[in-house]
Structures are given as structure tokens and as C-alpha cells.
Amino acid sequence: MGLLKEFKEFAVKGNMIDMAVGIIVGTAFNNVVQTLVKKVLLPPLSYLTDGVNYEDKKYVLRKAIEGATGDRAKEIAINYGELINVSIDFLVIGFTVFIVIKLMNRLRNNAQDPKNKKVVTPKDIELLNDLKELMKEQNQLLSKK
Secondary structure, three states: OHHHHHHHHHHHOOHHHHHHHHHHHHHHHHHHHHHHHHHHHHHHHHHHOOOOOHHHOOEEEEOOEEOOOOOEEOOEEEOHHHHHHHHHHHHHHHHHHHHHHHHHHHHHHHHHOOOOOOOOOOHHHHHHHHHHHHHHHHHHHHHHO
């Protein structure tokens, strides 16, 4: 029964919904990044390198072998072109996440500054700021005595 109660609290507090939204947005973001890399970044790179398609680049260790009885041994290869693709994906995702976090931090810092009247300051920050100001006033009064 305790497990069911914990799950209910978890779901009601919004953690489950936040996770679901994050997973859905992350999946959509992954599709955007893959398209950006494959359709936008790699074609100019391929053009600059005289039509080399990086996705198909590989180092073949053993070619596919056709046996006498129709059996076939698969090709063994190191697909370094795929590594190049995934590395570009990683760089694009990393840079994009960096920019988003930087923007969110800037917005949060503006919201937490009670002197900034352009952005609404959360109530808890306002109350803490009021307490801080009162403490300063009290300290000044006490130091004058």
C-alpha cells in the first residue's frame, strides 16, 4: 500500500507529467537535430570535400564472401562515417542545449532580481528581499547605538 501512495504523490506533484513532457520534447528535438545534421550540415561538408558522403564511409576489414552452397559471410567493416555523423549530432545538440540553458539562466536571474521591474519577481524572492532590507535597517539602527 505504501508504494501505491508514493506513486500517487509522485504523479500528483507533477513529476511524472514533467518527465513525460521532457521525453516527448526530447524525442522531437532529436528528430530536428538529425534532420539538421543530415540535410543541412552534411551536404555542404560533402560539397566542400568533392562529393564525399560521410555516412557511407567505412574501412572494410573483410568483404562479404559468397560460399559454394549459397552461404554468405557478411562484410565486416568499421563505419567511421557514422561516427562523424553522430559526432556532429552531439556537437549540435550540445551547443543548442548550452544556448537554451544560457537563455533560461538569464531569464531566471532577471526574475530573481527584485529591483528589475521588467520581469515579475516570484513572491518568495520578494519576501526574502523584504526580509533582507529589514535586517539591513535593523543592523544600521543597532550600529548607531
